[in-house]
Amino acid sequence: MKKLLSYIVPFAFVALAASCHYTDTTKPGHEYMPDMYRSPSYETYSSNPNFPDSITARHPVKGTIARGSAVYSDLDRLPYAYENTPEGYEKAGIELKNPIPLTTENLAEGKRLYFNFCQACHGETGMGDGPVVQRNGPVPPAYSSEALKNLPEGKMFHSIQYGKNMMGSHAAQLTVSQRWKIIQYVQTLQIDATASVAPANETNAAPKQ
Amino acid sequence: MSKLSFKRYFKFCLPAVLLALFSFSSSAQDGEALFKSQCSACHAVKEKLIGPALMGMEKRHKEDWLIKWIKNSQAMVKAGDPVAVKLFNDNNKVAMTSFNLSDDEIRSIIAYVKAEAEKPEPVATTGGQAGTAPVEKEQPIALYLIIALLVLALLSAILAKVQNTLATTVRQKEGLPEPAEMSRWQSFVTWARSNKKLIAVLLIFFTLYGTVKAWYALQAIGISQGYTPAQPIAYSHKLHAGDLQIQCIYCHSGAERGKAATIPSASVCMNCHKYVRKGPETGTEEIAKIYKALDYDPSTGVYGPNQKPIEWVRVHNLPDLAYFNHAQHVSVGKIECQTCHGQVQETMTVASQFSPLTMSWCLECHKTTQVKMAGNGYYEQYHQKMLDKFGSDSLLTVDKIGGLECSRCHY
Numbered sequence: 122m123k124k125l126l127s128y129i130v131p132f133a134f135v136a137l138a139a140s141c142h143y144t145d146t147t148k149p150g151h152e153y154m155p156d157m158y159r160s161p162s163y164e165t166y167s168s169n170p171n172f173p174d175s176i177t178a179r180h181p182v183k184g185t186i187a188r189g190s191a192v193y194s195d196l197d198r199l200p201y202a203y204e205n206t207p208e209g210y211e212k213a214g215i216e217l218k219n220p221i222p223l224t225t226e227n228l229a230e231g232k233r234l235y236f237n238f239c240q241a242c243h244g245e246t247g248m249g250d251g252p253v254v255q256r257n258g259p260v261p262p263a264y265s266s267e268a269l270k271n272l273p274e275g276k277m278f279h280s281i282q283y284g285k286n287m288m289g290s291h292a293a294q295l296t297v298s299q300r301w302k303i304i305q306y307v308q309t310l311q312i313d314a315t316a317s318v319a320p321a322n323e324t325n326a327a328p329k330q
Numbered sequence: 331m332s333k334l335s336f337k338r339y340f341k342f343c344l345p346a347v348l349l350a351l352f353s354f355s356s357s358a359q360d361g362e363a364l365f366k367s368q369c370s371a372c373h374a375v376k377e378k379l380i381g382p383a384l385m386g387m388e389k390r391h392k393e394d395w396l397i398k399w400i401k402n403s404q405a406m407v408k409a410g411d412p413v414a415v416k417l418f419n420d421n422n423k424v425a426m427t428s429f430n431l432s433d434d435e436i437r438s439i440i441a442y443v444k445a446e447a448e449k450p451e452p453v454a455t456t457g458g459q460a461g462t463a464p465v466e467k468e469q470p471i472a473l474y475l476i477i478a479l480l481v482l483a484l485l486s487a488i489l490a491k492v493q494n495t496l497a498t499t500v501r502q503k504e505g506l507p508e509p510a511e512m513s514r515w516q517s518f519v520t521w522a523r524s525n526k527k528l529i530a531v532l533l534i535f536f537t538l539y540g541t542v543k544a545w546y547a548l549q550a551i552g553i554s555q556g557y558t559p560a561q562p563i564a565y566s567h568k569l570h571a572g573d574l575q576i577q578c579i580y581c582h583s584g585a586e587r588g589k590a591a592t593i594p595s596a597s598v599c600m601n602c603h604k605y606v607r608k609g610p611e612t613g614t615e616e617i618a619k620i621y622k623a624l625d626y627d628p629s630t631g632v633y634g635p636n637q638k639p640i641e642w643v644r645v646h647n648l649p650d651l652a653y654f655n656h657a658q659h660v661s662v663g664k665i666e667c668q669t670c671h672g673q674v675q676e677t678m679t680v681a682s683q684f685s686p687l688t689m690s691w692c693l694e695c696h697k698t699t700q701v702k703m704a705g706n707g708y709y710e711q712y713h714q715k716m717l718d719k720f721g722s723d724s725l726l727t728v729d730k731i732g733g734l735e736c737s738r739c740h741y
Contacts, residue, residue, distance in 0.1 A: 146682070149554040149647070151547070158552070160650040165590055168641070176639050207425045237577040242602075249367070252575040259379075259605035260370040267430060268368070286371040286380050289601035294583040 196220060197296040205283040210276060217275030221301040231306030234299050238291060239307075247310035259287040264307055265314035277304045361442025364435055372426070375446040378629060379605060381421055385447040388440055397436045402428045422631065552649070558682040559643040563619045564612055571675035578667045578674070585656040585667070593642055596624050604631075645681050652689070652739045662708045663701070696733035701726050 152158050163169050169177040184200070187193045203209040203217070221227055236245075244250040247264035254260050262268055281300045284290040295303070372380035387396060391413070399406055399414065403426040406414035418425075431439075501508065512520070522529055570576050579585060584592030599620050607628055608614045621627070625634030648654050659665045668674065672684030685691060703709040703716065703726060716726055732738055 146556050146558045147560055149557050149559075150550045150552060153551045157651045158647075158649040166593060166642075166644065174639070237579045241574065241576045241580065252573075253602065256574060257606070258574075258602060260366050262367055262371055266367055268427065284601075287605050288371075289597065289604065291601070293595070294580070294598070296587075 193296060194298050196298045196301075199297065201282055201292075201297075203279060203282075210279050213279040214273040214276035217273075217278055219274050219278075219301050219304060221298060221305065223305055227302050228305055228309065230299075231302035231304075234295070234303050235306045238294060239303065242288075247307060247314065261288065263314070264311045270311060270315065274304050274308070277307065360435070361438035361440070361445075364431070364439050365442050368429060368431070369439065375443055377607075378631065380424060380631070381426060382417075384443045388444055393437070393440065396440065397433050399426075400429050400431065400436050400439075404428065553686050553688060554647070554683055555686040556683060557645060558680050559645065561643055561680065562641055564616050564680075567674045567678045567681060568676065569679075582667075585660045587661075588657050589655045591656045596620055596640060600624070600626070645683050646687065648687055653741065654739070662706070663699075664706070665699075692739070693734060696728040699728050700724060701728055701731060 160167075163177045165178050167177055168175040172179070186198045186200075188198075203213040240251050241253045242249070242251045242258060243261050243264070244254070249261040249263045249266075251258075264270070278300055279285075280288065281291050281295065281303070283292070291300075369384070373382070373384050375383065375385050377383050391399070395413070399417075403414065403418070407418045407425075429436075498508075500506075570581075571578060581594035581598055582591040583594075584590050603617050603620055606613075607617055609617065620640070623638050623640045625636045625638075626632070627634070659670075660667070670685050672678070672682075674681070674684075700723065701709070703713040704723060706713075709716075712731075716730065717723070720726055720730060727733070
């Protein structure tokens with residue numbers, strides 16, 4: 122019996138050691154020869170001793186125009202001409218017009234972008250009842266409300282560019298052409314909402330696509 | 331007044347009182363709907379947002395003045411009304427929108443704000459305390475072990491000395507000869523020879539233990555799967571992407587356009603947190619960290635000059651020797667974020683690495699995933715050529731378009 126035990130005990134210990142195998146998830150794994158793992162050049166978000174604020178990602182020089190046709194169209198390269206003032210807002214409302222043709226592809230893309238960037242607050246149908254609003258977020262007015270139902274598209278663009286009231290600027294998240302596609306989709310939401318108010322037109326109010 | 335006339339008076343009065351009560355409550359209800367649709371984009375009852383807190387406005391201004399102001403504030407500022415000019419200047423000269431509301435509608439909003447302001451503050455729940463509770467500190471187990479070992483070593487040294495002295499005394503008493511002097515090594519060999527079984531067991535134990543540990547250590551080299559570092563702000567993906575249904579792309583908007591998915595700048599946080607300043611649990615302290623990074627004062631809405639980047643800890647790090655591009659996979663390949671990052675919106679209160687990110691993991695997916703070429707602008711011309719070559723869409727996996735080539739990722 123004692124003999125048997127003397128064989129079992131070490132194996133039991135090994136089994137215990139194996140089952141106790143534990144990795145600290147707050148630390149990354151070990152690396153073998155990390156000189157090819159870690160970039161010697163500064164990466165986008167690595168801290169940088171060459172700048173006093175230690176940020177590697179710098180602002181482009183003022184007036185820089187984006188290049189690369191795969192991502193940016195000519196439209197996206199044009200700088201925005203209106204200032205972030207009440208006068209600029211009014212001026213954009215009068216002068217600025219959507220340069221993008223209304224096609225089913227553009228509208229579908231606008232719907233996709235609207236879902237990704239707007240519906241969290243403005244709601245799926247633009248009634249200002251998105252999931253963020255329902256959990257005590259800021260309440261935007263409905264697109265069909267008195268204040269917004271006749272909003273010129275230039276003012277819509279201006280609001281996405283600079284933000285309006287509680288809404289922040291979305292210029293960094295959306296290119297110019299993406300913003301115009303969203304505006305096209307928002308305008309169809311406005312039409313749908315006003316159509317559904319009149320009961321006779323209820324059949325026309327079915328959501329697009 | 332006689333009993334009868336009082337009764338009559340009462341009869342006459344009651345409906346009027348009821349009507350007044352009813353009309354007041356309905357006016358406050360209208361006010362709530364109007365406040366939420368017209369005012370709440372810029373105003374809150376008890377705190378300053380874009381415009382000032384509305385609490386107590388009926389005491390600060392006369393009703394006629396308020397109605398005039400709400401209908402067209404800019405006209406009053408231009409006309410030089412001293413109160414209007416001061417209000418305009420005190421609020422960063424943001425022009426308030428003119429509202430096409432009737433006098434009664436404005437009165438119902440004022441009634442609603444007054445009723446809201448008089449409601450008592452909800453009692454702070456215990457949840458608020460959770461954030462301030464100190465995190466249990468990790469005990470330095472290794473230190474205690476070392477101390478225990480040292481104590482044991484000291485004890486055994488003392489005992490050995492005692493035993494030695496006792497043995498010498500016994501030998502002297504009984505007149506036995508002193509044993510021959512042995513070197514340390516010789517005495518160890520003598521001990522080992524008489525304890526062969528123990529030595530064998532110990533050897534087997536350490537060999538097996540070492541093998542198991544080495545096996546795990548070697549398997550984990552270069553793999554950070556499950557890496558969940560503590561972040562400077564306790565941001566929860568589960569709350570934001572899950573409960574609030576904010577899409578991944580809203581914050582990581584680079585994923586569709588370039589190599590990096592991009593970490594949102596603090597200005598993206600402020601798109602909501604300019605308004606949302608409190609959380610039920612730890613939110614209030616965590617949101618204050620965003621304000622600190624931006625040197626932002628929520629009471630005035632002004633950004634200061636001492637802004638500092640938030641130093642998020644990188645979770646996913648593909649080795650520098652491999653190239654990966656998010657846009658290639660998200661925009662062209664139409665791969666869901668969750669395929670590689672897991673159900674972030676449901677499971678991750680702290681961001682964690684879901685996939686192993688090893689080469690075999692990449693290649694496995696490249697061998698089995700069908701390229702979505704149909705209707706994909708990126709493959710417009712290529713699609714037909716590939717169909718001619720391979721026959722059907724289901725056979726067009728990523729490896730057919732060079733997804734296993736070394737130089738596709740290593741260059």
